[in-house]
Amino acid sequence: MGTHKLLLALNAWLPEDIRVLAAIRAANEFHARFDAIGKQYRYFVWNHAAMNPLIRRTAWHVPRPLDLAAMRAAVPFFLGKHDFKSFSSNQGYAKDSTIRTLTCCDIKQSGPTVTFIIEADGFLYRMCRGIVGTLVQVGQGKFTASDVKKMLSSKDRRLAGMTAPAHGLVLWKVFY
Numbered sequence: 001m002g003t004h005k006l007l008l009a010l011n012a013w014l015p016e017d018i019r020v021l022a023a024i025r026a027a028n029e030f031h032a033r034f035d036a037i038g039k040q041y042r043y044f045v046w047n048h049a050a051m052n053p054l055i056r057r058t059a060w061h062v063p064r065p066l067d068l069a070a071m072r073a074a075v076p077f078f079l080g081k082h083d084f085k086s087f088s089s090n091q092g093y094a095k096d097s098t099i100r101t102l103t104c105c106d107i108k109q110s111g112p113t114v115t116f117i118i119e120a121d122g123f124l125y126r127m128c129r130g131i132v133g134t135l136v137q138v139g140q141g142k143f144t145a146s147d148v149k150k151m152l153s154s155k156d157r158r159l160a161g162m163t164a165p166a167h168g169l170v171l172w173k174v175f176y
Helices: 003-013 068-078 127-139 145-154
Strands: 038-046 080-083 099-110 113-120 169-175
Touching: 038 127, 068 099, 068 127, 068 145, 099 127, 113 127, 127 145, 127 169
Parallel strands: none
Antiparallel strands: 038 113, 038 169, 080 099, 099 113
């Protein structure tokens, strides 16, 4: 079957909220998970007193104003190679390493929508949501930007910020 026919067949069977936009033939030994060299997640926050009902299942509602400048000041502490144990949850089994390299952590605002764009060579369980939750708490004045450095060095989940809810997170891109 050609890739064009595969694309049509997949979309015919997938639910309406999932679509395959492109398909290419991969080598037989290709593994979607283990051959990835990085991922990009995006996390959406609706920062307004009233929640937009059209995105209530795809964005986190944060009703109080956020200090974006304070949040952006905390971003550089996350960038680079660090032990992110403080920002992940226990998955129920030991990891070989909790060290990851964050290559991008950007915060964009368009009206009340705040989008976090986070790229790394890999992510620990709930790591992205731990970073976003902590950045939002920096924006609420609960932590300072320099507190992030202390959180990273502590390697203790109890000392870092909250974990953002799952419904605002999207795996946006996988790099091969």
